[in-house]
Amino acid sequence: MDLGLREARVLVTGGAANIGRGIVHGFAEEGARVAICDIDGEQAGRVRKEALERGAAAAEVVQQDLTEEGAGARVVGRVLELWDGIDVLVNNAGWSVPGFIAEDTDRARWQRLVEVNLYGTIECTQAAIGPMREAGQGSIVFISSDAAFGEIRQGVYGATKAAVLALARTVAKEHGRHGIRSNVVCPGLVLPEDDDAIGSTSLWAVGQDSVFDADQIDYIRKQIPLRRLTTAQDIAASVVWVSSERAARQVTGQVFSVSGGYSMP
């Protein structure tokens, strides 16, 4: 099926690494124009090149720390400057540091978690709504997590990801009448496929074992009905599908866990 995304103007936040990179590749393969917003300009530049090789009609890097005040307006403003509109916003940038809730008491650390996972998402969403309303259509996809439903060692992180669900559904309810669709994809555990998949600011840059060690990964795999881990391509396929006005015209306010059935929201 032709998803009708050729030349679509797409902004992917956190597009330089792992899941975001997979999403950039997914839109590139549909012939879309993709803006890669990331704090890591160097890695984003590499992904830009990959996007062009995979068929993107255009690809641009927008280097920005999304926790800075006004960042969302600057990033969306750059997309409007480049392409005179925005059809798809994927709020993917995020950060996670596992920690038991009673021990995760370093306020500066969890405050950063809240800022990275929420501030940029709120600002980019607010900035995209105006031009999407004017155009009478648009798709906003929020990358949340299965941790939004409560997971061990994911207390503060899960809380930020649960907040994203409320934000997405509010956007769906408030702006559906303007043609804006707003949906949530909750990835299961997605490990970077290789070293090319991440840059120095990726949460995985500390080493995979420091985030999830082999025993923890094995434990998670056994709880997945399909008994296999999720890939960045799996997430990309869902995000691309739900962003297609042709394929998902009547889909809004929905939460999809793309996790092999680990969660069933």
Ligand SMILES: NC(=O)c1ccc[n+]([C@@H]2O[C@H](COP(=O)([O-])OP(=O)(O)OC[C@H]3O[C@@H](n4cnc5c(N)ncnc54)[C@H](O)[C@@H]3O)[C@@H](O)[C@H]2O)c1
């Ligand atoms: N990987 C998983 O297992 C998993 C599971 C569920 C949900 N998620 C969510 O998916 C998203 C992507 O996860 P990932 O594994 O690809 O992470 P990642 O750390 O590999 O990639 C995130 C990207 O966001 C960028 N970023 C971080 N802070 C930023 C900021 N302040 N401003 C701009 N860019 C910033 C990083 O530079 C990085 O390139 C996150 O929202 C994460 O919470 C991941």
